[in-house]
Amino acid sequence: MIQIQALNKWFGDHHVLHDVDLEVAQGEVLVVIGPSGSGKSTLCRCLNRLESASSGTIRIDGVPVPEEGRELARLRADVGMVFQSFNLFQHKTVLENVVLAPMKVRGVGRAEAERTARELLERVGIAEQAGKLPARLSGGQQQRAAIARALAMRPKVMLFDEPTSALDPEMVGEVLDVMAGLAADGMTMVVVTHEMGFARRAADRVVFMDGGRIVETGRPDTFFEAPRTDRARDFLAKVL
Ligand code: ADP
Ligand code: MG
Numbered sequence: 177m178i179q180i181q182a183l184n185k186w187f188g189d190h191h192v193l194h195d196v197d198l199e200v201a202q203g204e205v206l207v208v209i210g211p212s213g214s215g216k217s218t219l220c221r222c223l224n225r226l227e228s229a230s231s232g233t234i235r236i237d238g239v240p241v242p243e244e245g246r247e248l249a250r251l252r253a254d255v256g257m258v259f260q261s262f263n264l265f266q267h268k269t270v271l272e273n274v275v276l277a278p279m280k281v282r283g284v285g286r287a288e289a290e291r292t293a294r295e296l297l298e299r300v301g302i303a304e305q306a307g308k309l310p311a312r313l314s315g316g317q318q319q320r321a322a323i324a325r326a327l328a329m330r331p332k333v334m335l336f337d338e339p340t341s342a343l344d345p346e347m348v349g350e351v352l353d354v355m356a357g358l359a360a361d362g363m364t365m366v367v368v369t370h371e372m373g374f375a376r377r378a379a380d381r382v383v384f385m386d387g388g389r390i391v392e393t394g395r396p397d398t399f400f401e402a403p404r405t406d407r408a409r410d411f412l413a414k415v416l
Contacts, residue, residue, distance in 0.1 A: 210385035256326030316347030
């Protein structure tokens with residue numbers, strides 16, 4: 177579903193991604209961990225071209241990530257992204273947040289868009305919040321609304337960039353549970369997180385990044401029990 181080959185990214189003369197090679201299979205859940213500044217967000221942002229690659233190739237479902245135009249709009253529709261800050265439209269109700277993009281980008285009619293939106297809000301456990309403005313919701317509910325909004329586009333891939341980092345601790349679990357549900361339903365997911373419990377429980381594979389490189393990758397049980405590199409061991413000693 178995702179094929180990354182020799183991806184490099186520079187910001188000016190700052191080389192932040194070094195020859196990243198990575199493949200994610202359909203239905204696979206990949207958890208990306210690593211210290212702050214290691215390039216995790218930049219990697220995610222290259223996948224839906226919020227950042228452009230400096231060199232290398234990225235394919236989503238076999239199609240090279242386009243530069244612009246309608247192909248780029250299609251890519252963004254296929255690759256859902258959930259950020260640390262929920263990025264909901266604050267002046268629109270939760271339901272409107274969820275129906276907007278399918279109507280505008282996919283050309284779905286309002287009745288169908290609303291039906292789908294209500295199903296998705298049910299699925300993330302906030303059906304009763306549909307008519308409220310985001311500010312009336314808790315952080316956990318807002319993040320679940322953001323997940324529903326991304327799912328409304330029927331994406332092929334979901335990217336999560338530290339989706340629980342801005343949440344009060346008591347709300348982290350409800351968001352991770354929704355994500356684990358998606359994973360169990362077979363969604364292809366790339367998840368940047370510091371939640372090691374989630375990585376152990378839901379990941380098919382863990383990638384450890386440091387200094388813009390993929391330093392280590394493995395199944396969660398092997399990675400957490402017996403990391404092969406000193407850098408991964410040091411990192412785990414700090415976060416576990
Ligand atoms: P992570 O998500 O792992 O914390 P990032 O991908 O955000 O790391 O950042 C990787 C490196 O790239 C950092 O050194 C960061 O300062 C730098 N960086 C990220 N975005 C930009 C940008 N828009 N302009 C310049 N430097 C950036
Ligand atoms: Mg980041």
